[in-house]
Amino acid sequence: MLMAGLVAAAMLGGMMAGSAQANDQPFAAWLQELRAEAVQKGIKQSTLDAALTGIKPIPRVIELDRKQPEFTLTFQQYIDRVVPQSRIDRGRAMMAEHKALLEPISERYGVPARVIVALWGIETDFGRVTGNFPVVEALATLAYDGRRSAFFRKELMDALTILDEGHIAPKAMIGSWAGAMGQNQFMPSSFRAYAVDYSGDGRRDIWTTQPDIFASIANYLSRVGWKSDQTWGRPVRLPNGFDATLAAQKTVKPISEWQAMGVRRANGGDLPTRDLPAMIVQPGGAEGPAFMVYDNFEAILKWNRSTYFALAAGRLSDALGNIDSAE
Numbered sequence: 001m002l003m004a005g006l007v008a009a010a011m012l013g014g015m016m017a018g019s020a021q022a023n024d025q026p027f028a029a030w031l032q033e034l035r036a037e038a039v040q041k042g043i044k045q046s047t048l049d050a051a052l053t054g055i056k057p058i059p060r061v062i063e064l065d066r067k068q069p070e071f072t073l074t075f076q077q078y079i080d081r082v083v084p085q086s087r088i089d090r091g092r093a094m095m096a097e098h099k100a101l102l103e104p105i106s107e108r109y110g111v112p113a114r115v116i117v118a119l120w121g122i123e124t125d126f127g128r129v130t131g132n133f134p135v136v137e138a139l140a141t142l143a144y145d146g147r148r149s150a151f152f153r154k155e156l157m158d159a160l161t162i163l164d165e166g167h168i169a170p171k172a173m174i175g176s177w178a179g180a181m182g183q184n185q186f187m188p189s190s191f192r193a194y195a196v197d198y199s200g201d202g203r204r205d206i207w208t209t210q211p212d213i214f215a216s217i218a219n220y221l222s223r224v225g226w227k228s229d230q231t232w233g234r235p236v237r238l239p240n241g242f243d244a245t246l247a248a249q250k251t252v253k254p255i256s257e258w259q260a261m262g263v264r265r266a267n268g269g270d271l272p273t274r275d276l277p278a279m280i281v282q283p284g285g286a287e288g289p290a291f292m293v294y295d296n297f298e299a300i301l302k303w304n305r306s307t308y309f310a311l312a313a314g315r316l317s318d319a320l321g322n323i324d325s326a327e
Contacts, residue, residue, distance in 0.1 A: 023144050023145065023146040023149070027056070027057055027144055030144050031052060031055070031140070031144075034052075034140070034143075034153075034156070035048050035052060037157070038157060038160055041157060041161075042164075043157075043160050043161060043164045044164055047160065047163050047164040048160065050163070050169075050170050051136050051160055051163050051170040052136065052140075055134075055136065055137045055140055056137070057140070057141040057144060057145075058133070058137055058138060058141045058177075060177065061133065061138050061141040061142060061177045061178075062141060062142075062145060064177045064178075065142060065145070065147070065177070065178070073308075074284060075283040075284040075288060075289070075308060075311075076284070076288075076289075078308045078312065079308075079311075079312055079315065082122055082308075082309075082312045082316075083122075083312050083315050083316045083319070087121055087122075087125070087316065088316065088319045088320065090121070090125075090126060091117050091118065091121045091126070091316065091319075091320045092320055094117055094120075094121070094126050095113060095114065095117050095320055098117075098210065098214070099113075101210060101211060101214060102116060102117070102214060105198065105211070105214050105215050105218050106218065108215075108218070109215070109218035109219055109221070109222040109226075110222055110226065110227075110228030111217075111218040111221045111222055111226050111228070112317065112321065114317045114318075114320040114321035114323075115221065115226075115232075115313070115317045116214050116217045116218050117317075117320055118313050118314075118316040118317035118320055119184065119217050119221075119300075119303065119313055120183060120184060120213065120214070120217060121316060122309070122312060122313055122316065123183070123184055123185040124182075124183050124184070124185060126183075127183040127213070130174065130175065130181075130182060130183055130185070130207070131174060131175040131176035131177070131180065131181075131185075132174060133174065133175060133176060133177050134170075134171075134173065134174060135159055135173045135174065135175045135179050135181055135188070136156065136159055136160070136163075136170060136173060138175070138176075138177055138178070138179055139152050139155050139156040139159055139179045139188075140156055142178070142179070143155075143156050152179070154189065155179050155187055155188045155189055156179075156188075158187075158188035158189045158191070158192050159173065159179065159188040161188075161192065162188055162191055162192065166202075166203060167191075167195075167203045167204050167205060168203070168205065168207060172207060173207075174207070181206065181207070182205075182206030182207045182213065183206055183207065183213045184206055184213055184216055184217050184220075186206060186216065186220075190220065191204065191206065191216075193223075194216060194219050194220040194223060195212065195216045195219075196212060196215040196216045196219045197212060198211040198212050198214070198215035198216075199211040199212055204216070220303065221299050221300075221303070224299050224302040224303070225295065225296075225298065225299045225302070226296055226299040227295055227296055227299075230276065230294050230295060230296050231294065231296065231314075232293065232294065232296040232297045232300060232310075232313075232314040232317070233278075233281075233291050233292055233293030233294055233296075233297050233311075233314055234265065234266070234291065234292055234325045235265075235266040235289060235290065235291050235292075235325055236258075236263050236264060236265060236266060236271070236280070236290050236291060236292045237263070237264045237265065237266055237268060237290070238262075238263055238280070238290050239261065239262030239263065239264075242261075242262070242263075244282065244285075244286035246280055247279070247280040247281060247282045247286075247290070248282075250279055251279065251280070252277050252278065252279050253277070253278065253279075254275045254276070254277060254278070255271050255272060255273075255274065255275050255276055255278050255292075256271075256273075256275050258271060258278060258280070258292065259271045263280070263292065265327060266325070267327055269327065271292070276294050276295075277294070277295070278292045278293065278294055279292070279293050279297075280292055280293075281293050281297075281307060281311070283307050283308060283311055291311060291314075293310075293314075297310055297314065300313050300314065
């Protein structure tokens with residue numbers, strides 16, 4: 001075990017060597033300072049002993065943080081991968097299975113069940129793929145690394161606070177290499193701000209307690225501005241000669257103005273008569289598909305800043321609700 005640790009430390013040192021921001025302080029000394037800061041913030045020594053004793057930097061975390069994607073997916077490739085028919089079918093089955101739980105949560109937070117399940121499905125394939133990294137160790141690795149140390153140090157402190165509050169045991173706090181946790185993949189700061197103890201057992205458990213998982217997703221969207229009387233958007237058909245800069249510049253106009261400019265539903269019908277503010281989004285560029293999006297699209301973007309992700313979540317939610325978004 002000692003040799004394995006030395007090899008891991010050597011690998012980590014090699015990967016960090018090329019970074020001007022790499023931490024020159026020994027990890028043990030850095031960790032001791034972190035513990036002192038955590039104690040000052042009110043975190044119990046027993047929690048720190050349980051969470052931090054014996055931890056080491058994880059070379060694989062640094063490797064993943066440095067890794068650049070080898071290719072970029074087109075929007076259609078992304079949709080094919082993230083919203084396949086198999087996920088739609090599975091999502092519909094999950095909605096039926098959890099209907100009795102989803103309905104009151106949807107009513108309470110004003111977020112449709114289909115949207116809750118869509119985000120659950122995209123984030124972790126309905127709880128199947130939640131990551132296999134120890135969150136505290138992964139966050140400590142990234143906080144120590146130096147490239148984005150301030151961000152990850154704060155997330156690490158939030159993770160230690162979550163442990164101190166008794167929501168989860170240290171060994172059970174498993175997530176992605178970057179510290180996203182549970183079946184809805186909240187970062188620790190998002191957990192502290194939005195996770196909900198819907199089950200009433202005194203713990204906010206987004207790892208194994210289904211009521212808390214669903215309610216936390218709904219609470220997040222509700223708190224960041226989801227409007228219960230609106231949808232996220234819809235695919236549209238643009239007129240010949242449409243000025244693509246209107247989409248590129250995220251121009252907002254009332255639906256009636258887009259209608260007057262010749263924008264139509266994907267099936268060619270008139271746009272809705274309700275005059276909501278709306279934008280046109282063209283994720284594949286001027287020659288690709290077009291969507292008209294509303295305020296709830298912006299709420300999804302606060303969950304994940306990727307336009308591809310937000311459109312996929314909207315498309316999947318429509319499919320789960322058997323909504324023909326072309327109409």
